[in-house]
Amino acid sequence: MRTLAKDTAKFSGKKVTVSGWLHKKRLLGGLNFINIRDRSGLVQILVEDKDQIEKLRGMQIGTVLSATGVVFSDERAPGGAELHDVSLEIIVPVKETPPIEIDKPLDHKPENLDTLFENRVIGLRNLQEITIFKIRSDVNRYIRNYLWSHDFTEIQTPKLLAEATEGGAEVFKLDYFGQEATLAQSPQLYKQIMVGVFERVFEIGPAFRAELSATTRHVSEVTMLDIEVGFIKGLDDVMDLVQDMVYDVVGKIKIDHGADLKKMNVTEIAIKPKFPRFTVAEIHELFTKANGRDTTKEKDLIPDEEKWICEYAKKKYDCEAVFATHFPIEAMKFYHSINPDDPKTVLWADLLFRGVEVATCPVREHHLAQLIEQMKQAGLDPEHPGYKHYLSAFKYGLPLHGGCGLGIDRFVQKITNLKNVKEAILFPRDINRLTP
Numbered sequence: 001m002r003t004l005a006k007d008t009a010k011f012s013g014k015k016v017t018v019s020g021w022l023h024k025k026r027l028l029g030g031l032n033f034i035n036i037r038d039r040s041g042l043v044q045i046l047v048e049d050k051d052q053i054e055k056l057r058g059m060q061i062g063t064v065l066s067a068t069g070v071v072f073s074d075e076r077a078p079g080g081a082e083l084h085d086v087s088l089e090i091i092v093p094v095k096e097t098p099p100i101e102i103d104k105p106l107d108h109k110p111e112n113l114d115t116l117f118e119n120r121v122i123g124l125r126n127l128q129e130i131t132i133f134k135i136r137s138d139v140n141r142y143i144r145n146y147l148w149s150h151d152f153t154e155i156q157t158p159k160l161l162a163e164a165t166e167g168g169a170e171v172f173k174l175d176y177f178g179q180e181a182t183l184a185q186s187p188q189l190y191k192q193i194m195v196g197v198f199e200r201v202f203e204i205g206p207a208f209r210a211e212l213s214a215t216t217r218h219v220s221e222v223t224m225l226d227i228e229v230g231f232i233k234g235l236d237d238v239m240d241l242v243q244d245m246v247y248d249v250v251g252k253i254k255i256d257h258g259a260d261l262k263k264m265n266v267t268e269i270a271i272k273p274k275f276p277r278f279t280v281a282e283i284h285e286l287f288t289k290a291n292g293r294d295t296t297k298e299k300d301l302i303p304d305e306e307k308w309i310c311e312y313a314k315k316k317y318d319c320e321a322v323f324a325t326h327f328p329i330e331a332m333k334f335y336h337s338i339n340p341d342d343p344k345t346v347l348w349a350d351l352l353f354r355g356v357e358v359a360t361c362p363v364r365e366h367h368l369a370q371l372i373e374q375m376k377q378a379g380l381d382p383e384h385p386g387y388k389h390y391l392s393a394f395k396y397g398l399p400l401h402g403g404c405g406l407g408i409d410r411f412v413q414k415i416t417n418l419k420n421v422k423e424a425i426l427f428p429r430d431i432n433r434l435t436p
Helices: 005-011 050-055 110-118 127-149 188-198 235-256 258-263 280-291 303-317 368-377 385-395 408-415
Strands: 015-027 032-038 041-047 064-073 081-092 173-176 179-183 200-208 221-230 277-279 321-328 345-353 356-362 401-407
Touching: 005 015, 005 032, 005 041, 005 064, 005 081, 015 041, 015 081, 032 064, 050 081, 127 200, 127 235, 127 258, 127 408, 188 200, 188 221, 188 385, 188 401, 221 235, 221 408, 235 258, 235 321, 235 345, 235 356, 235 401, 277 280, 280 303, 280 321, 303 321, 303 345, 303 356, 345 401, 345 408, 356 408, 368 385, 401 408
Parallel strands: 041 081, 277 321
Antiparallel strands: 015 032, 015 064, 032 041, 064 081, 173 179, 200 221, 221 401, 321 345, 345 356, 356 401
């Protein structure tokens, strides 16, 4: 029976078998140690018998093997125990030297990222990389659990569309059996449709953006959490939902992965149950006054403002999560709701976290006639087949609703203090990379 690395210490004095990948090898003559990695971590093996040492000759990192031996407690060893008096079985020999060393932290400096991504298949076996993506897996799990506990239904929507959701040119177009189709920029239209079915829905899935941007915050394929909720009263309801969910997720990560974050030298995340809220105009004014750069004419926040307001909120409120609210009407999407109390602004907020925008949180226009008018003003054709079924959902009744699109990649990047969003993606896609 196979024993996992993390459970080995429970069997002190007993014989067990562990199986996994050769992660590290130190052949020192009299004392020879190897580390075997499995899904739970590392276990250290002391190899003394010459015949067993001979089995390791020429075997490189990545060799698949089993080790059967007696467990000895040793606080210095990974997991607090190691195997002695072992018999080894080489299951899949690897004789080629790996292109990168995975038994020590990988260098994430900008100049090394191309090498990191080119060798991603091997590099992901590094313990630090594994930790990043275990945290990412748990972020998704905590989000799902939170939303399920609040009566949300998970949905999956099409990624091949007849029309660009957001409009504009930043879409991937392809031939679909003689028709022009696009890859979904978001599940926006479908999640709104589904409010008429379930009231509260969410999806975690891919979205595609044909942006010619080679920055630390842009990729061509992103993973988005999309939420839509009906029967809201206004923008505060949407912000409260997203705020409470993010606070819950970050809190669980800090508890369950606190030791991991500490090993990665991640600064303690400052977060409070209630996030500070500033209008976009207020942020422009605060930033302009503090930095001497006039941004008051900007329709959106510039990256420097996003970073600055999060630092400001951390110092003043001990919270690195901030809402920027009431964007100017010049920045609106056709499905946004205009603020009835200030028609120059939109009922739309962005969630900024540790210096970058991670989520948009608008209220939707749910009146059919006004929605059609806003589509026309945005240069979209309401008669286009790609919008026909979307509009029929409003024709047959949708309540006031709103939601959010939260970038999982950026959220994980900021939780783990990575410098580039691509580092939080298993196999990133950008304007220069389509493999591995």
